[in-house]
Amino acid sequence: MNFLRLFAVFFRVSLLNEAAYRVNFFVQLFQSLLELGTALAGLAVIFSYTTALGGWRPDEMLALVGVFFLVGGVISLIIQPGMSGLIDSVRDGTLDFTLTKPEDAQLLVSIQRVAVWSLLDLLMGLGVLVVALVRLGEKIGGWQAAGFLGMLLAGSVIVYSFWLILACLSFWFVRVENLLEIFRSMYEAGRWPISLYPGWLRFGLTFVVPVAFATTIPAEALTGRLGIGSLLGSLAAAMGLFALARLILRLGLRRYSGASA
Amino acid sequence: MKLLLQIRHLLNLYVQQFKTTFATMVQYRASLVIWTISAVLEPLVYLIVWSTVSNGSGGSVGSYTAQGFAAYYIALMIVNQVTYTWIMYEYEYRVRQGYLSFALLRPVHPIHADIADNLSSKLITLPLVLIVAAVLALLFHPSAGLHAWALLAFLPALVLAFLVRFLIEWTLALAAFWTTRVSALNQVYFVLMLFLSGQIAPLGLFPPWLQTVAAVLPFRWMLGFPVELLVGRLTPLQSLEGLGVQAAWLVLSLLLVRVVWRAGVRVYSAVGA
Numbered sequence: 001m002n003f004l005r006l007f008a009v010f011f012r013v014s015l016l017n018e019a020a021y022r023v024n025f026f027v028q029l030f031q032s033l034l035e036l037g038t039a040l041a042g043l044a045v046i047f048s049y050t051t052a053l054g055g056w057r058p059d060e061m062l063a064l065v066g067v068f069f070l071v072g073g074v075i076s077l078i079i080q081p082g083m084s085g086l087i088d089s090v091r092d093g094t095l096d097f098t099l100t101k102p103e104d105a106q107l108l109v110s111i112q113r114v115a116v117w118s119l120l121d122l123l124m125g126l127g128v129l130v131v132a133l134v135r136l137g138e139k140i141g142g143w144q145a146a147g148f149l150g151m152l153l154a155g156s157v158i159v160y161s162f163w164l165i166l167a168c169l170s171f172w173f174v175r176v177e178n179l180l181e182i183f184r185s186m187y188e189a190g191r192w193p194i195s196l197y198p199g200w201l202r203f204g205l206t207f208v209v210p211v212a213f214a215t216t217i218p219a220e221a222l223t224g225r226l227g228i229g230s231l232l233g234s235l236a237a238a239m240g241l242f243a244l245a246r247l248i249l250r251l252g253l254r255r256y257s258g259a260s261a
Numbered sequence: 262m263k264l265l266l267q268i269r270h271l272l273n274l275y276v277q278q279f280k281t282t283f284a285t286m287v288q289y290r291a292s293l294v295i296w297t298i299s300a301v302l303e304p305l306v307y308l309i310v311w312s313t314v315s316n317g318s319g320g321s322v323g324s325y326t327a328q329g330f331a332a333y334y335i336a337l338m339i340v341n342q343v344t345y346t347w348i349m350y351e352y353e354y355r356v357r358q359g360y361l362s363f364a365l366l367r368p369v370h371p372i373h374a375d376i377a378d379n380l381s382s383k384l385i386t387l388p389l390v391l392i393v394a395a396v397l398a399l400l401f402h403p404s405a406g407l408h409a410w411a412l413l414a415f416l417p418a419l420v421l422a423f424l425v426r427f428l429i430e431w432t433l434a435l436a437a438f439w440t441t442r443v444s445a446l447n448q449v450y451f452v453l454m455l456f457l458s459g460q461i462a463p464l465g466l467f468p469p470w471l472q473t474v475a476a477v478l479p480f481r482w483m484l485g486f487p488v489e490l491l492v493g494r495l496t497p498l499q500s501l502e503g504l505g506v507q508a509a510w511l512v513l514s515l516l517l518v519r520v521v522w523r524a525g526v527r528v529y530s531a532v533g534a
Contacts (some may be wrong), residue, residue: 027445038452049322052275178291185299189306196313198400201305260273 006103007111014114028117036124038189039065054196059135064219066129069212071156073122075187079160080180081113084259090170095148095256106249110164116126117222133222140222141238147221147231155214156240161238161245162210168245171252183209189216213237263367274369278377279384286385293386300342301393307461308334308401323466324494332403332492333463335394340487341460342390344377344423350451352434353443361529372431372518379427406493414500418487421507421530426483428514438525453478459485465494480515 043065047058079203086109089095098108133140154206164217169176186209194202196214206212217234220226286293311334312327320326325333355361364371420424433450437443455461458480464472475481486503495503 023442027442031445031448034448034452038455041456042461045466046310046314049466050318052317054317055315096486133500143519163433171456174438181295185302188299189302192306193308196309198309 002103003107003111006107010111011114011116014116018116025117029120032120032124035121036069036128039068051108051201054193056193059132060219060223062134063129063222064171064193064215065191066125066127066132067152067219067222068215069121069125069128070152071125071218072123072181073118073120074156075159075163077115077118077122078113079163080109080184081115082110082237083163083180084177085109085149086115086151086164086167087170087180090256091174099253105253106164110160136223139224142240144222144224147226150229151218151221151226152211152235154197154234155218157238158213158234158241161241164245165241165248168248168252187211187214193219208235210241271369271373274373275380277378278374279381281400282378282381282394286382293389297386297389300390300426301338301397303460304334304338304341305397308397311462312401318401319452323463325466327367328402328404329492330463331397331401331531332405333488333494335403336405336464336491337395337402337460337484338397339394340419340422340425340484340491342387343383343419344426344483346427348375348427348431348449349434349443350378353441355439355531356437357441363525368521369411372522375431376427382522408493410497411490411495411500413495414504415491416486418490418500418504418507421504421511422483422487425479425507425510425514428511428518429479429483432517432521435525437523438528454480454484457481458483463489463494476506479510482510 043058043061046053047061051057053061085238087093089098089109095109098112099105101108163180163213166179166183169179188203189197189205190211194205194212197205202212213234217230219224221231310329311322311325311330315327315330316321317326321329355364357371361371364374430450433446434443436446440446457464457475457478459475464475464481464485467475475485482503486507490500490503
């Protein structure tokens, strides 16, 4: 609960800051709509030549696009700003101000910056997902819905922990922003079901850079493609990676010496 | 005599720029890897998606088999690497921070430094992309109808594509003189490029009316045309016509650069001016 209360506070502050630049809202709205339109038009081109892409029907692909935008929205709303904030403050020594606050350091660094307008991507992803769900209709049972929500949560935790681990490398190395950029460009491959890709690429997008957990696996859970093994594996990976990220942050903080110490 | 001297000056400038760019790029090896990953990943993903479609619908889509798509997208990866620019991201920063003032003080048009910088970094990244292309060729077994005349015509087509793309994107980058919100404009441009240059699908797969639109606009001539030429999708006559259209766009974009640059410099005022 504490997390939600703090997040609400940070979100409100960011929103107040952004409210001074209202045109930005419309620019962002325009860009998000354009991106969604591009994704849908791309699907239209593909499905004008086929009825199913590697076994995925149009409505199921629509659900995947929804998940892609939803998780992408979460990344650019809170994960990306927070983690680049962490890297900046380790380099500048301003992490001191965060550490002296009477709250969990990991929580504070994770929500310190919120890119408010990215909420649009998130909402649009939700919208697309709802449309896809309505069109998929009764095919989705209670178990599938529960599995989907669980996998969405697990996928978000995995992506968050992965970014946190990368950002924590800044305690040891000076320039790590580039690693975060690599994730952003690899995330683009998550627009399509990972099962389309050849084995080596599938492996890379699952175990080296965990894109599959964020987009394909939730969509597979929703469309009844996910076995119980992968489901449990994904949950275990989320918990394991989260614990690892927390440990690495602790080790990093122990090494951190501040701006003037 | 004067002209010769001028050319020598320019050549000198290009050589110096190459040295500077090379030194910078050696410093930023990580950014190099990132550029390569994104330059490779996008065509690779479309290659895989379209191969899946063609394998799923009886072995071909239009006139493209899975191997045909492999050839098309590997060629696209190389042509895109040669022709792409990042100037649209850079200009906004230059104008906003006032760095453009330094470029304006120099006795040559600032576009030369940008072209030289672009070419220099390509000299370093292109071998990397060619290696990746060779590996992908081993993995995806591309097949294309290679003709000697097409290979010969490919070179001027590639050079023209580079020049037209560079001039048009440089002109668009100048939008930074008038507005600080260039990101929306850039995105519109990239969407048009994605659909009308042959990136999302070979243009031959689009309905005829859309192919006509693509033929009238510059995007195909900056990317798709050299690719189609290289993988043997065009007749000699079509190739000649294409080179003609490219030349026309070159003239047009040269005019555009002149007009927009003059108007832009007039509205530019750095802090402290």
